[in-house]
Amino acid sequence: MKLKISNLEKAFAGKTVLKDINIDLEHFRSLAIIGPSGGGKSTLLRMIAGLQRPDRGEIHINGERIDYSETLLHEYRKTIGVVFQSYNLFPHLTALDNITLPLTVVHKFSKEKAKIIALDLLDRFQLKVHMDKKPHQLSGGQQQRIAVARALSIESRFLLFDEPTSALDPELTSEVLDMIKELQEQDKDLILVTHEMGFARQSCDYVLFIADGQIIEHGPSAKIFKEPQTLELKNFLNKIL
Ligand code: ADP
Numbered sequence: 001m002k003l004k005i006s007n008l009e010k011a012f013a014g015k016t017v018l019k020d021i022n023i024d025l026e027h028f029r030s031l032a033i034i035g036p037s038g039g040g041k042s043t044l045l046r047m048i049a050g051l052q053r054p055d056r057g058e059i060h061i062n063g064e065r066i067d068y069s070e071t072l073l074h075e076y077r078k079t080i081g082v083v084f085q086s087y088n089l090f091p092h093l094t095a096l097d098n099i100t101l102p103l104t105v106v107h108k109f110s111k112e113k114a115k116i117i118a119l120d121l122l123d124r125f126q127l128k129v130h131m132d133k134k135p136h137q138l139s140g141g142q143q144q145r146i147a148v149a150r151a152l153s154i155e156s157r158f159l160l161f162d163e164p165t166s167a168l169d170p171e172l173t174s175e176v177l178d179m180i181k182e183l184q185e186q187d188k189d190l191i192l193v194t195h196e197m198g199f200a201r202q203s204c205d206y207v208l209f210i211a212d213g214q215i216i217e218h219g220p221s222a223k224i225f226k227e228p229q230t231l232e233l234k235n236f237l238n239k240i241l
């Protein structure tokens with residue numbers, strides 16, 4: 001996919017959190033966004049998801065400018081699958097209903113059609129045994145896999161992940177990362193904010209390093225991890241690896 005960001009700025013209560021972000025990526029399959037906490041990664045991802053408006057600047061995805069006007073933003077959001085760090089599922093609904101509800105309510109599928117789509121996805125990812133369970137009856141890893149399945153249910157053109165494994169115990173992390181890997185193998189384009197450097201390095205083809213509201217460094221993942229150029233990235237990698 002393509003991603004072009006021009007003069008993007010965002011402040012909260014007078015505090016600038018993204019400072020004049022500019023980048024033009026012509027082709028990537030999986031983009032990893034890395035960087036220290038508080039640097040602005042989630043804010044950027046939420047703008048790409050249409051969940052937050054920039055104060056200034058533009059984002060183009062695959063050549064199309066995201067239109068942040070109220071009506072169009074609503075339509076745009078419906079076409080994108082997003083998975084956050086935690087609390088993705090409706091706690092009072094079963095796994096199955098967590099997938100079918102947005103399909104019927106937001107996307108206006110019939111109940112029958114929604115169920116067919118949901119069962120197909122649950123089956124594909126060996127999650128059918130959990131279909132009648134509510135989130136509290138599932139492990140964090142299982143919940144996140146249901147959340148990923150739900151993000152896939154709308155056939156979005158690409159997927160956005162914001163630290164989908166950071167709330168999980170280490171032994172549950174790999175089951176979610178394995179699922180993401182499977183999506184990559186099936187040619188799903190994605191943008192992933194992550195602290196899993198091994199995954200970013202092996203499974204993502206391009207990396208943005210964001211710190212203090214700026215893109216400090218970016219490049220093919222092989223290069224970023226092997227030959228970091230800036231002191232900021234070197235220090236960050238030393239600390240996290
Ligand atoms: P990261 O995901 O890299 O940890 P964030 O994008 O979440 O960083 O946050 C960047 C900065 O913006 C932080 O200082 C955070 O406290 C602030 N921030 C993010 N969202 C809001 C908000 N809705 N209101 C006020 N401040 C916010």
Ligand code: MG
Pocket residue numbers: 041042043162
């Ligand atoms: Mg974040």
